[in-house]
Amino acid sequence: MSLDKAVSKPHERLADHLAGSMDAVNTLIRARMASRHAPRIPEVTAHLVEAGGKRLRPMLTLATAELCGYQGEHHLRLAATVEFIHTATLLHDDVVDESGQRRGRPSANLLWDNKSSVLVGDYLFSRSFQLMVETGNLRVLDILANASATIAEGEVLQLTAAQDLATDEDVYLQVVRGKTAALFAAACQVGGVIAQAQEERVQALHDYGDALGVAFQIVDDLLDYQGQAQNTGKNVGDDFRERKLTLPVIKAVACADAQERAFWSRTIEKGRQEDGDLEHAIALLHKHGALEATRADALAWAERAKTALRTLPAHPLREMLIELADYVVARIN
């Protein structure tokens, strides 16, 4: 047993520590995804919620609230809020990406239809909104409203930027902030706010979540070119086939000669892909050191996350959150 503990992963140690609160959050999630009138709603939601995501975002809220000494119950509502926002964006993403898989299972838009995914996503977003209003904390509402707008803006930006070779690292970072980092940052920040932590601590929690989210997304993008399917649940080259201009490709395009540029334009911008193109793309990424540079960026963002947390007083949860940042990049280290 103690051996199990010793080798468990940081997010599992965090989950162990937060198990009691997380049970309460899961109960709340199940209660609030119910619908008296429309049974389709809990069907679709349960498919996704019960599929066993890591619950990373609600754990961040529970951990930061406890780290700041919070004693009440509102952090449970905020954790459920954050998970509902995340689930709503997954449902809408699957429609937008025309995905067939999510968390290793057929996606909701395939099992039901796009209509159900759009409308149940809207319902969960409304439910998240009700939950946060119940905290009666206007600062928390402001943070989560702004995060929601950043998420939606990032998603729209990605629509137009993803297949445009002019997309540079600044635009990539805006998209990533929207896709991933905004909700990580808000999840951490509201934990501090609900605990009435000092302003510089709230800011440190925000900065931790933001940097953790950016690192998380960069790792995801990198593994798409060099991961192994058995470790990641993704197939190498999915992003390339879906013509997504992620960080490794942006770095390679920045170094491309005319012939290489034509290759990227054909495969990503125009989407005319042939046999052997993925292999050639990976060769170009290696040639320009793009994978190595992307890896260095992910590590730097994880370091930034840890640095932000170190301004907080020592606390077992602070150490677990620092380990979590290491864990996020461990898959590429």
Place this chain on the structure above:
Amino acid sequence: MSLDKAVSKPHERLADHLAGSMDAVNTLIRARMASRHAPRIPEVTAHLVEAGGKRLRPMLTLATAELCGYQGEHHLRLAATVEFIHTATLLHDDVVDESGQRRGRPSANLLWDNKSSVLVGDYLFSRSFQLMVETGNLRVLDILANASATIAEGEVLQLTAAQDLATDEDVYLQVVRGKTAALFAAACQVGGVIAQAQEERVQALHDYGDALGVAFQIVDDLLDYQGQAQNTGKNVGDDFRERKLTLPVIKAVACADAQERAFWSRTIEKGRQEDGDLEHAIALLHKHGALEATRADALAWAERAKTALRTLPAHPLREMLIELADYVVARIN
């Protein structure tokens, strides 16, 4: 000029009276639909917002706030909030209904794509949320969060209920409350709340908006079977062809013999429609007095709206809102 005024329609008189505030609301809408990073957002939104809807919902908020003596500026934010929520639901509805037209123009999902409609809808919903948080009024947030959940729940319910002959008038009313009446009711109610009106007045405004919204939707459903395209911008029979079980059909199904039931099952539930089916459907609606009964329901809801308002003190805006209820049903009277 005075003649023009004399024959103008009630919603135009209301618009005249509220012109100054509505200009401010339109300025706010334009400012908030901007996006620094994603120009696709204002493109899609402007297409819909500038297409010239009647702005009925924001007018209800401005009118009820003024009617209750409100002096501040938050009613402008709430009016913009309500219009953003409405626009977001239109964008998502067009994806769900696979519509090709909206407000007499090609719908956004055709001009851009379903992805843009989903994500820009999400963005507008987030923006509406930011606007209402700026009022700092938790009661208002609670009302609008609940309305949003009712809207989304009604839309999901409609997905499963629309083509099911077991759908009765109670389920129809739940769908209509979600589709239309919840936002009308919230738009009216928050006007009273922001003005700190007495509780029974806030309730009266809610009841007015709810009944007005139900009347509005029933009229819409009725005109689909007996309107004239030049008056309504809709083609007779659109709901029938889209297999929507609206109030006239629900009433006719309730009186149907076995043969008629088989007809409705084939055309609405199974969607196997043939030439002459629409004419036969309309004949059945007449046979059972379903159109007349639907019309009577719409008038009764309009009457209920007016009765709710009459509990408020006399005020020119109270009279205009009473006239508005008459106007909503005038198209079928």
